[in-house]
Amino acid sequence: MNIILLGPPGAGKGTQAARLVEERNMVQLSTGDMLRAAKTSGTEMGNKVAAVMDRGELVTDEIVIGLIEEQLDGDNKGGFIFDGFPRTLAQADALADLLASKGKTLDTVIEMRVKDEVLVDRIVNRAAEAAAAGQPVRADDNAESLKVRLMAYYKETSPLIGYYHAKGQLQSVDGLQSIEDVAASISGALENVS
């Protein structure tokens, strides 16, 4: 089963993706993680995108589509979780083409709904906890970049809700529930399409 987790920054996509990897043997494809890895290892592409990411803006469609394309080959029984991709309509079209060209399908899109105030609190807390534990704080987990990330979500990514709804592929879960209850809601959504 191949699925998209769709939702604003701080919605809990990464948390739920990690559980699906554990419990269902799925493979998580997070463009955010891939871009951060490129940034840390100082590849040419990583250096190119670093400042854009730190400001909270989107990197180009071309770069992220390329990253996803590199990962789609090969068999994996559990399927893919697309996390943080697609983020624009152009990326959604590209994903449809890529999957079709590899004989794969998109089974469902799960939208995780969370109110803005909660998103800001979660991200500010995540940064504070990391700092207190002496762990690295994401360069884009600050008030200014967060505002840009939320704007990018509403402007570029939220149109995907209508896009997938129109295709009959959208399911929404309440992301304000506990982690366990969100996981249960996602399991229910996966049952609907299996």
Ligand code: ADP
């Ligand atoms: P968030 O917590 O904001 O959802 P991610 O970890 O998914 O963040 O991504 C971090 C940053 O990486 C984004 O703000 C953006 O700069 C870049 N990025 C990640 N995925 C994409 C994408 N699909 N298209 C464009 N930029 C992306």
